[in-house]
Amino acid sequence: MISLFGRKQPEADSVSSDMALKQQRYHALVYAVHGDLFRYAYWLCRDRQVAEDLVQETFLRAWKSLDSLKDDNAAKAWLITILRRENARRFERKQFDLVDLDTVAVPDQHALSLEQGMENEWLRRHISELAEEYREPLLLQVLGGFSGEEIAEILNLNKNTVMTRLFRARNKLKDALEKDLQARGHNHG
Structure with a gap:
């Protein structure tokens, strides 16, 4: 035309x-x-x-x-x-x-058992207590399903740095769980 x-x-x-x-x-x-x-x-x-x-x-x-x-x-x-x-x-x-996150109830989308709800809340609380440098790569991996390379690209970091932060984040959660289990063992022991 x-x-x-x-x-x-x-x-x-x-x-x-x-x-x-x-x-x-x-x-x-x-x-x-x-x-x-x-x-x-x-x-x-x-x-x-x-x-x-x-x-x-x-x-x-x-x-x-x-x-x-x-x-x-x-x-x-x-x-x-x-x-x-x-x-x-x-x-x-x-x-x-600003709101204290410990006082805010996060609505649950599914009817979970009380035990599962308590575990989820424990996990949310401990993940939110991680330093951002550990929390963000962990959330991208767990919630987003991203690989270490993809997380490195998203956060503009070296892949080895991301993998180290993921390792440390998991170890911090594992340490927190062990401390809680030990505390429960001493209280019920």
């Missing part, structure tokens, strides 16, 4: 076809990683509404720059990076009232 000024204009079919392909790619991406992104966002903020907002903003930014994603296999790491940046922006924009 030629315009009034003698220039060729792109075919409408080509533009709509490109848009349809972008939409298909985007929907497949959202479908594949939405649950993982939400779990990670929820872990970061411990608020369902804020987590939903973070994920929504992450997907909005992903839509805007979807053409920059060259390797679909790297999509999950790319989206986690966007989500982490969105979470950081949250603190740049607004001052939040």
Whole structure:
């Protein structure tokens, strides 16, 4: 098609076809990683509404720059990076009232046994007590399912550093569990 000024204009079919392909790619991406992104966002903020907002903003930014994603296999790491940046922006924009995490009840999505609920709460508490340098790689591995190499890329760290931090995080949790078991043994012994 030629315009009034003698220039060729792109075919409408080509533009709509490109848009349809972008939409298909985007929907497949959202479908594949939405649950993982939400779990990670929820872990970061411990608020369902804020987590939903973070994920929504992450997907909005992903839509805007979807053409920059060259390797679909790297999509999950790319989206986690966007989500982490969105979470950081949250603190740049607004001052939040601080709350003692030990006094906040985290709603449980499943009807768990009392024992399982207690174990989950113990684990949440001890993971949240880890230094961020240990907590973040552990969460990316456990909640996000990322490999050491992917975590290194997301956090801009050397893979060996990530593996060391994961090892230390697990050891700190193991030590905390052993201390709790010893304390229970002495109390019931």
